[in-house]
Amino acid sequence: xxxxxxxxxxxxxxxxxxxxxxxxxxxxxxxxxxxxxxxxxxxxxxxxxxxxxxxxxxxxxxxxxxxxxxxxxxxxxxxxxxxxxxxxxxxxxxxxxxxxxxxxxxxxxxxxxxxxxxxxxxxxxxxxxxxxxxxxxxxxxxxxxxxxxxxxxxxxxxxxxxxxxxxxxxxxxxxxxxxxxxxxxxxxxxxxxxxxxxxxxxxxxxxxxxxxxxxxxxxxxxxxxxxxxxxxxxxxxxxxxxxxxxxxxxxxxxxxxxxxxxxxxxxxxxxxxxxxxxxxxxxxxxxxxxxxxxxxxxxxxxxxxxxxxxxxxxxxxxxxxxxxxxxxxxxxxxxxxxxxxxxxxxxxxxxxxxxxxxxxxxxxxxxxxxxxxxxxxxxxxxxxxxxxxxxxxxxxxxxxxxxxxxxxxxxxxxxxxxxxxxxxxxxxxxxxxxxxxxxxxxxxxxxxxxxxxxxxxxxxxxxxxxxxxxxxxxxxxxxxxxxxxxxxxxxxxxxxxxxxxxxxxxxxxxxxxxxxxxxxxxxxxxxxxxxxxxxxxxxxxxxxxxxxxxxxxxxxxxxxxxxxxxxxxxxxxxxxxxxxxxxxxxxxxxxxxxxxxxxxxxxxxxxxxxxxxxxxxxxxxxxxxxxxxxxxxxxxxxxxxx
Amino acid sequence: xxxxxxxxxxxxxxxxxxxxxxxxxxxxxxxxxxxxxxxxxxxxxxxxxxxxxxxxxxxxxxxxxxxxxxxxxxxxxxxxxxxxxxxxxxxxxxxxxxxxxxxxxxxxxxxxxxxxxxxxxxxxxxxxxxxxxxxxxxxxxxxxxxxxxxxxxxxxxxxxxxxxxxxxxxxxxxxxxxxxxxxxxxxxxxxxxxxxxxxxxxxxxxxxxxxxxxxxxxxxxxxxxxxxxxxxxxxxxxxxxxxxxxxxxxxxxxxxxxxxxxxxxxxxxxxxxxxxxxxxxxxxxxxxxxxxxxxxxxxxxxxxxxxxxxxxxxx
Numbered sequence: 019x020x021x022x023x024x025x026x027x028x029x030x031x032x033x034x035x036x037x038x039x040x041x042x043x044x045x046x047x048x049x050x051x052x053x054x055x056x057x058x059x060x061x062x063x064x065x066x067x068x069x070x071x072x073x074x075x076x077x078x079x080x081x082x083x084x085x086x087x088x089x090x091x092x093x094x095x096x097x098x099x100x101x102x103x104x105x106x107x108x109x110x111x112x113x114x115x116x117x118x119x120x121x122x123x124x125x126x127x128x129x130x131x132x133x134x135x136x137x138x139x140x141x142x143x144x145x146x147x148x149x150x151x152x153x154x155x156x157x158x159x160x161x162x163x164x165x166x167x168x169x170x171x172x173x174x175x176x177x178x179x180x181x182x183x184x185x186x187x188x189x190x191x192x193x194x195x196x197x198x199x200x201x202x203x204x205x206x207x208x209x210x211x212x213x214x215x216x217x218x219x220x221x222x223x224x225x226x227x228x229x230x231x232x233x234x235x236x237x238x239x240x241x242x243x244x245x246x247x248x249x250x251x252x253x254x255x256x257x258x259x260x261x262x263x264x265x266x267x268x269x270x271x272x273x274x275x276x277x278x279x280x281x282x283x284x285x286x287x288x289x290x291x292x293x294x295x296x297x298x299x300x301x302x303x304x305x306x307x308x309x310x311x312x313x314x315x316x317x318x319x320x321x322x323x324x325x326x327x328x329x330x331x332x333x334x335x336x337x338x339x340x341x342x343x344x345x346x347x348x349x350x351x352x353x354x355x356x357x358x359x360x361x362x363x364x365x366x367x368x369x370x371x372x373x374x375x376x377x378x379x380x381x382x383x384x385x386x387x388x389x390x391x392x393x394x395x396x397x398x399x400x401x402x403x404x405x406x407x408x409x410x411x412x413x414x415x416x417x418x419x420x421x422x423x424x425x426x427x428x429x430x431x432x433x434x435x436x437x438x439x440x441x442x443x444x445x446x447x448x449x450x451x452x453x454x455x456x457x458x459x460x461x462x463x464x465x466x467x468x469x470x471x472x473x474x475x476x477x478x479x480x481x482x483x484x485x486x487x488x489x490x491x492x493x494x495x496x497x498x499x500x501x502x503x504x505x506x507x508x509x510x511x512x513x514x515x516x517x518x519x520x521x522x523x524x525x526x527x528x529x530x531x532x533x534x535x536x537x538x539x540x541x542x543x544x545x546x547x548x549x550x551x552x553x554x555x556x557x558x559x560x561x562x563x564x565x566x567x568x569x570x571x572x573x574x575x576x577x578x579x580x581x582x583x584x585x586x587x588x589x590x591x592x593x594x595x596x597x598x599x600x601x602x603x604x605x606x607x608x609x610x611x612x613x614x615x616x617x618x619x620x621x622x623x624x625x626x627x628x629x630x631x632x633x634x635x636x637x638x639x640x641x642x643x644x645x646x647x648x649x650x651x652x653x654x655x656x657x658x659x660x
Numbered sequence: 661x662x663x664x665x666x667x668x669x670x671x672x673x674x675x676x677x678x679x680x681x682x683x684x685x686x687x688x689x690x691x692x693x694x695x696x697x698x699x700x701x702x703x704x705x706x707x708x709x710x711x712x713x714x715x716x717x718x719x720x721x722x723x724x725x726x727x728x729x730x731x732x733x734x735x736x737x738x739x740x741x742x743x744x745x746x747x748x749x750x751x752x753x754x755x756x757x758x759x760x761x762x763x764x765x766x767x768x769x770x771x772x773x774x775x776x777x778x779x780x781x782x783x784x785x786x787x788x789x790x791x792x793x794x795x796x797x798x799x800x801x802x803x804x805x806x807x808x809x810x811x812x813x814x815x816x817x818x819x820x821x822x823x824x825x826x827x828x829x830x831x832x833x834x835x836x837x838x839x840x841x842x843x844x845x846x847x848x849x850x851x852x853x854x855x856x857x858x859x860x861x862x863x864x865x866x867x868x869x870x871x872x873x874x875x876x877x878x879x880x881x882x883x884x885x886x887x888x889x890x891x892x893x894x895x896x897x898x899x900x901x902x903x904x905x906x907x908x909x910x911x912x913x914x915x916x917x918x919x920x921x922x923x924x925x926x927x928x929x930x931x932x933x934x935x936x937x938x939x940x941x942x943x944x945x946x947x948x949x950x951x952x953x954x955x956x957x958x959x960x961x962x963x964x965x966x967x968x969x970x971x972x973x974x975x
Contacts, residue, residue: 051677128807279695294687321723322722323719335687441837447841
């Protein structure tokens with residue numbers, strides 16, 4: 019396969035070299051007002067993707083002589099094309115990837131024509147890399163799906179099309195490449211287009227533009243029809259890219275929404291709300307509503323360094339001031355008063371898992387949507403999608419590169435729209451709370467009826483009144499530590515002491531709860547999380563009743579303890595770390611469990627074959643090797659009631 | 661030429677131009693960093709990209725001054741004009757300017773003539789790490805662009821670094837939509853590149869449209885020059901040059917300018933008569949060699965040298 023471009027046959031995309039030389043001012047005026055189109059190319063190296071990108075860069079003068087010279091030298095040394103120029107080297111950036119001979123990430127390329135500047139997301143066609151394609155496609159206005167004319171529609175073509183459609187790209191170009199290798203045969207082209215149309219309809223792609231091209235020879239890239247395809251009536255690839263309508267136009271027509279990024283307060287006289295307008299337009303005097311609080315105000319001004327603007331629209335980064343002193347901070351949304359977005363705390367969403375570590379249903383992840391950050395849990399998926407067959411499969415979790423549909427619950431309502439309506443308010447990422455890695459991308463379908471219809475029952479006797487009658491401040495003393503560390507022993511002593519002091523307490527013990535409330539749960543990671551979640555909810559209800567709740571659970575995972583902490587009012591969650599080294603706990607082995615675990619009779623035993631994540635900054639730290647249980651209990655009570 | 665006239669005379673909304681979209685994206689990125697990190701800083705190298713970055717920062721936070729300091733990791737070998745503009749620009753923006761000199765490099769007298777690649781490594785790479793650690797910055801803005809060099813094309817906008825400032829190209833976080841993940845553990849930091857998606861031509865066009873002040877060295881003027889290893893250099897400080905080299909190279913006045921600015925003995929000049937912005941852009945568009953070609957540092961260790969530098973902590 020010849021990958022070497024034939025520059026002598028190239029039609030330059032720039033036809034303005036003369037203008038640059040003769041009248042640079044006129045040239046610059048022309049280019050000052052260009053639009054921007056971001057697109058993604060999908061296909062494997064075999065489809066001639068690198069050659070096509072190489073040609074677009076070369077024709078628009080983005081490859082310079084020194085780079086070409088370096089490329090020639092590289093091609094001889096590490097290229098896969100013998101003495102010919104290997105264009106994959108030009109678009110494959112990182113050394114490690116070069117050695118493997120494959121592209122494994124998303125790279126961004128730039129070129130420019132008379133009418134538009136283009137940003138190309140170049141992603142690999144390898145099936146393991148759903149993650150990269152979704153990432154590259156998330157910012158694209160258009161997708162170019164490459165097909166090798168000799169091979170026709172392949173499983174990977176289907177995969178790419180499915181992903182492109184999933185991420186919401188409505189402008190699809192089917193570039194049937196290597197037409198030179200099928201003698202520019204019209205019926206071959208038409209058969210491929212018909213095959214693709216059948217498949218595309220099935221997954222909801224309503225429209226696409228098919229173009230027969232040769233990236234190597236340059237046919238129908240800049241000018242159409244090429245002399246070799248007189249039967250082709252449509253635009254050249256570049257013509258199409260230069261003129262196709264893009265999404266920002268549609269965003270302008272939707273109701274106004276500004277996700278507040280940052281509150282600008284240089285002094286007491288100025289309070290501005292900064293952000294990137296997600297949709298719609300705004301003018302001074304327009305009525306707005308702050309969501310989720312629902313408060314209303316009127317826009318006073320649109321502030322920029324060059325002066326106030328008469329109006330601003332989707333895609334602009336601006337700062338607004340309002341007529342009234344309303345509460346508004348990062349995460350809030352300033353919206354058109356008559357059509358504000360909804361807020362909800364339960365959704366159905368499509369989730370693309372992007373981490374080597376599988377999803378854990380019930381675990382708390384950070385969810386970031388627009389400028390909002392909340393804790394979210396993902397339920398066991400309703401199904402996973404096999405992206406080869408598009409079948410819906412049963413799934414307990416989601417692995418790297420798998421796509422599924424699941425319910426998401428957030429710890430407080432967030433402002434949203436469906437992804438279909440708005441990428442900005444329907445697209446979110448999930449972040450692991452321990453590693454801080456971005457582990458998933460999600461797209462909201464809709465909020466669940468339950469979230470809208472299960473209203474909080476207004477209660478007339480408040481939690482403060484409950485607590486006041488008991489003459490105490492409610493709290494949760496959350497004991498955590500290894501099995502056999504002494505949690506239950508010390509917790510019992512603490513309760514006795516508090517009881518003697520006339521405090522109203524309740525002790526929730528791990529073993530006891532598993533006999534009743536949680537008897538349906540086992541010891542897998544997700545069951546352990548659900549165990550803790552339920553205990554957390556019970557503890558919260560009890561503190562609402564004014565009680566001091568004492569819990570004694572191993573609760574090995576930091577994320578779950580943080581989840582419970584987040585359920586409680588500030589200051590009411592007191593983490594008590596019963597710190598006993600595993601050797602000591604194992605030596606005590608009061609219940610004989612370590613022995614069983616060592617013998618392999620107990621699976622998922624904390625400290626043996628399941629990790630214990632020690633608290634980093636517990637409110638109370640008990641070193642059981644340095645004090646007796648009695649002393650520990652005194653210390654804890656002393657901290658709670660000084 | 662103002663960038664924000666979004667409507668035609670009849671008041672109908674118009675499409676954003678490519679520069680408007682790029683500007684909005686960069687401002688969005690800068691505000692995200694300020695909202696989500698505790699102690700950001702802006703790396704400031706006084707070049708044209710830094711000038712654009714500073715201008716964007718002023719716009720992003722107006723009427724507040726940008727809520728972070730500028731940091732110049734200096735090698736003591738920058739052009740005099742650069743030092744002058746650096747101090748003036750920081751003052752006018754109302755921002756604190758921090759200048760860091762690697763004390764070890766200073767003590768050992770590391771210079772570009774005697775020490776070759778070690779000069780960049782000690783003053784810039786090590787100097788940068790020292791400065792970030794010394795002040796405890798958890799986010800640092802840099803002006804790198806994806807069109808500059810192959811390994812930059814895959815760099816994230818938020819580039820995550822370990823506590824020892826290392827960069828692992830396999831462990832970068834996926835970046836979707838315009839949602840950036842700025843979370844990190846204690847000691848770790850992020851480098852943020854708000855102008856990732858700008859090209860060299862975009863930078864020049866923006867400088868023209870927004871009337872941004874840049875170092876006069878970008879424009880051609882008669883300057884004292886000398887030739888070394890086949891490249892043309894400007895004798896910015898002949899006295900110091902003589903001191904280091906033992907004797908002053910033969911100087912000749914030529915009309916030259918610089919396409920990129922770094923250390924004066926490491927930054928090749930090009931012969932040129934382009935003395936206005938338009939002429940500079942004209943020359944750039946008609947040229948057939950890439951921008952960083954004038955810089956000696958990218959070629960130090962052959963293939964993928966920039967990637968290696970980045971793993972070691974270079975910006």
